[in-house]
Amino acid sequence: MVSQEQKGMSAREKILARIKSNQPNVAAGEELALTPISFSDPIEKFKETLASIGGASLEIEHENQIPDKLLSILPGKKISRHVGPDDHAKADPHAYSDTDVAILRGEFGVAESGAIWITDKQMVDRALPFICSHLVLVIRKSQIIGTLHDAYEKIGHAGYELGTFIAGPSKTADIEQSLVLGAHGAKTMTCFIIR
Amino acid sequence: MKNMSRNDHATLANKFNHDEARVNWHDKTLWFVRQKRDKAAKQLPEWEQLRARASQIKAKVLSHLHEYLLEFEKNAVDNGVNVHWAETPEEHNAIVHKIICDHGVDKIVKSKSMLTEECHLNEYLERHGITVIDTDLGERIVQLAGEPPSHIVLPCIHWKKEEIGALFHQHLGTPEGNADPVLLTEAARQHLREKFLTSKVAITGVNFAVAETGEIVVCTNEGNADLGVQLADVHIACMGIEKIVPSRKDLGTFLRLLARSATGQPITTYSSHFRKPRAGQQMHIVLVDNGRSERLASDDFRNALKCIRCGACFNTCPVYRRSGGHSYHTAIAGPIGSILAPALDMKQYGDLPFASTLCGSCSNVCPVKIDIHDQLYKWRQLIVEQGYSSWQKTKGMQVLSNALTSPERYERQGKFLRWLLRKLPFLVKNKFNPWYKQRELPQVPDESFKEWYRKNRKG
Numbered sequence: 001m002v003s004q005e006q007k008g009m010s011a012r013e014k015i016l017a018r019i020k021s022n023q024p025n026v027a028a029g030e031e032l033a034l035t036p037i038s039f040s041d042p043i044e045k046f047k048e049t050l051a052s053i054g055g056a057s058l059e060i061e062h063e064n065q066i067p068d069k070l071l072s073i074l075p076g077k078k079i080s081r082h083v084g085p086d087d088h089a090k091a092d093p094h095a096y097s098d099t100d101v102a103i104l105r106g107e108f109g110v111a112e113s114g115a116i117w118i119t120d121k122q123m124v125d126r127a128l129p130f131i132c133s134h135l136v137l138v139i140r141k142s143q144i145i146g147t148l149h150d151a152y153e154k155i156g157h158a159g160y161e162l163g164t165f166i167a168g169p170s171k172t173a174d175i176e177q178s179l180v181l182g183a184h185g186a187k188t189m190t191c192f193i194i195r
Numbered sequence: 196m197k198n199m200s201r202n203d204h205a206t207l208a209n210k211f212n213h214d215e216a217r218v219n220w221h222d223k224t225l226w227f228v229r230q231k232r233d234k235a236a237k238q239l240p241e242w243e244q245l246r247a248r249a250s251q252i253k254a255k256v257l258s259h260l261h262e263y264l265l266e267f268e269k270n271a272v273d274n275g276v277n278v279h280w281a282e283t284p285e286e287h288n289a290i291v292h293k294i295i296c297d298h299g300v301d302k303i304v305k306s307k308s309m310l311t312e313e314c315h316l317n318e319y320l321e322r323h324g325i326t327v328i329d330t331d332l333g334e335r336i337v338q339l340a341g342e343p344p345s346h347i348v349l350p351c352i353h354w355k356k357e358e359i360g361a362l363f364h365q366h367l368g369t370p371e372g373n374a375d376p377v378l379l380t381e382a383a384r385q386h387l388r389e390k391f392l393t394s395k396v397a398i399t400g401v402n403f404a405v406a407e408t409g410e411i412v413v414c415t416n417e418g419n420a421d422l423g424v425q426l427a428d429v430h431i432a433c434m435g436i437e438k439i440v441p442s443r444k445d446l447g448t449f450l451r452l453l454a455r456s457a458t459g460q461p462i463t464t465y466s467s468h469f470r471k472p473r474a475g476q477q478m479h480i481v482l483v484d485n486g487r488s489e490r491l492a493s494d495d496f497r498n499a500l501k502c503i504r505c506g507a508c509f510n511t512c513p514v515y516r517r518s519g520g521h522s523y524h525t526a527i528a529g530p531i532g533s534i535l536a537p538a539l540d541m542k543q544y545g546d547l548p549f550a551s552t553l554c555g556s557c558s559n560v561c562p563v564k565i566d567i568h569d570q571l572y573k574w575r576q577l578i579v580e581q582g583y584s585s586w587q588k589t590k591g592m593q594v595l596s597n598a599l600t601s602p603e604r605y606e607r608q609g610k611f612l613r614w615l616l617r618k619l620p621f622l623v624k625n626k627f628n629p630w631y632k633q634r635e636l637p638q639v640p641d642e643s644f645k646e647w648y649r650k651n652r653k654g
Contacts, residue, residue, distance in 0.1 A: 011280045011281055011282045011286055011484075012280035014282060015280055015282055015436065015482075015484045015488055016261060016264065016265070018484075018488035018489065018491075019260050019261045019264065019436070019488045019491060020261045021492075022488055022489065022491035022492035023257065023258055023259065023260050023261055023491050024257065024258050024491070024494070024497065025258065026254060026258045028251075028254075028255050028258070029251075031248075031251070032244065032247050032248050032251050033244060034241060034244045034245065034248050034448075035241055035244065036241055037239055037240060037241060049461055052461075053460065053461065053464070093425055093426055094392055094426060097388075097392055110462075112239075112451075112461060113451075113461040113462035114461060114462075115461075115462050115466070120473075125425075126425045126473050127421075127422070127425035127426055129421075130418045130421040130422045130425060130465070131422060131425070131426075147447070147451070148446075148447040148450050148451050148462070149444070149447040149448075149451075151447065152443055152444040152446060152447045153444070155443065156443075157408075157443075160468070160470060161470050161471035161472075161473070162467065162468065162469055162470065162471070162473070163467070163468040163470070164421070164465055164466065164467040164468065165450070165462060165465070165466040166464065166465060167460075167461070167462045167463070167464050167465075167466075168464055169464070170416070170417055170418040170464055170465075171416050171417070171464055172332045172333075172380060172416060172417050173349075173416075173458070174331070174332040174333035174336065174349065174350070174351055175332070175336075175351075175354075175356050175359055175376040175379055175380065176224070176354075176355065176356045176376065177224055177227065177228070177349075177352075178356070178376040180376050180377050180380040182380070182381075182384065183332060183380060183383075183384065183416065183417035183418065183419070184330070184384060184387060184388070184391070184417045184418045184419045184422050185417065185418025185421070185422065185464070185465070186418075
């Protein structure tokens with residue numbers, strides 16, 4: 001055990017010493033200019049991008065409209081076992097393996113990529129956004145921003161444990177570049193935008 | 196004679212080229228991905244600025260890697276993560292194996308990690324009695340087939356759906372003759388869901404490691420990294436030491452470039468930032484050197500360490516598209532693999548820098564502006580200088596350089612060659628001359644331009 005530790009230490013020291021002597025001494029110079037694209041209507045852009053990557057979005061007035069709307073969005077889909085944003089976490093993430101629908105609040109949406117930022121604080125359980133069959137994320141209309149640069153401005157030094165951009169349903173194109181939704185994670189992803 | 200392995204790129208590419216229709220299909224499929232990349236890139240007017248910025252950030256990382264690694268380590272440890280260091284693939288594999296053994300399991304799930312491919316972790320663990328389940332669909336397909344991936348982003352791009360159907364029929368019991376991607380994907384989903392639910396250890400790669408926060412970012416479309424990690428007791432993340440970025444805000448630049456360059460998507464479906472393990476879970480990060488720290492010293496080849504493994508250079512490369520990933524006989528194929536591999540072993544991979552037309556398309560699509568084709572050219576010089584090129588190439592170059600360095604010899608040998616080609620064409624036009632393969636030689640002129648000039652302009 002101890003010898004393993006020492007072995008690890010010595011690898012660390014050797015690597016670091018080599019890097020220190022080999023890394024170039026290049027002056028950083030001025031940070032290069034970068035003018036990100038801006039969208040005249042970020043909300044429309046967000047919806048359009050999300051649709052292009054297999055997700056769906058719907059504007060609503062209030063969170064309590066979601067259950068009704070879900071029936072129209074997921075017709076014929078089994079949605080009996082669902083988890084809501086204010087539910088208590090179960091002790092074991094495996095207990096979520098048969099979840100049909102997870103409804104969670106996202107922090108904000110990114111127009112250019114159709115992505116929604118969500119952290120462990122909003123996930124109920126960290127496995128939930130990935131293990132459910134259908135994922136519903138709820139954001140406020142005022143929480144839609146332009147680019148990922150804006151996103152990291154907003155995230156700042158937040159102390160989340162796990163944070164994820166989720167952009168549409170789980171997908172794969174590994175079989176002859178044919179796009180298939182629902183690889184391992186959610187088969188559908190719907191974003192409710194509260195006006 | 197040092198590089199006369201029968202499995203060099205040209206030989207393997209030749210094998211791939213036996214089925215012309217398949218080569219055309221492979222070529223077209225990859226070009227389609229390249230076009231999707233172009234379309235995505237053109238939607239951003241600031242695309243070139245983004246590339247320049249990304250390249251600049253990576254240059255900064257390489258210049259201060261020592262400081263950034265220490266910062267990353269400190270922050271990761273503060274986050275409750277166990278950080279390990281490995282100089283070699285063997286050390287890396289042993290560290291991972293020990294963590295697995297400490298938890299008393301003999302089966303693990305793994306999402307895509309080019310580093311573990313580089314280290315041949317799967318083979319190592321299998322040899323030690325650990326079953327490794329690759330969970331990326333493409334990787335699972337090639338794993339079931341007993342092959343390595345042929346592309347870093349699209350691991351089974353060389354497989355036709357009918358073949359995958361037959362493979363799944365054999366291994367997963369899908370209906371015989373069914374090659375429907377939806378059905379096959381669903382079968383893999385069910386097969387792998389069971390593995391996710393029963394694995395106590397999950398291995399992932401790392402796309403970016405943030406020095407400022409000690410967090411790592413893993414990008415997938417399938418969600419396999421997330422499912423694996425969130426259902427496991429132990430998360431082991433394996434990364435090369437060059438994956439560092441200084442701060443969170445730099446991720447904005449890289450995440451905008453990565454998926455657009457790779458597949459033309461605006462972003463991968465899941466871009467997960469793992470900062471702290473979940474309650475009751477262990478998180479390990481293994482930092483691997485494997486020659487990277489040596490390469491930092493080289494002005495010519497250092498920039499290859501900027502690579503973010505998007506695969507854009509593969510998709511655009513006329514040689515890759517027509518020779519297939521396995522012809523590169525290394526974990527990372529394509530143009531970037533051809534400048535990474537020789538640094539690890541010039542003898543074994545000395546053929547790869549020659550598997551290029553030096554057209555420069557790779558450098559033009561690279562999101563971090565690596566001078567790939569220049570490095571290919573520089574590797575060629577080094578390989579010949581150090582005697583690692585094939586004897587035919589070395590001899591040929593000697594003959595050429597002998598002729599081209601003296602006007603007299605050039606004239607004399609030119610004359611002889613013209614005579615030879617007229618009188619004894621079979622000496623040049625034969626299957627032993629690689630330049631004659633698939634080429635018709637031009638008709639030989641009776642005289643050189645110089646001779647013609649002397650005759651016609653003198654008097």
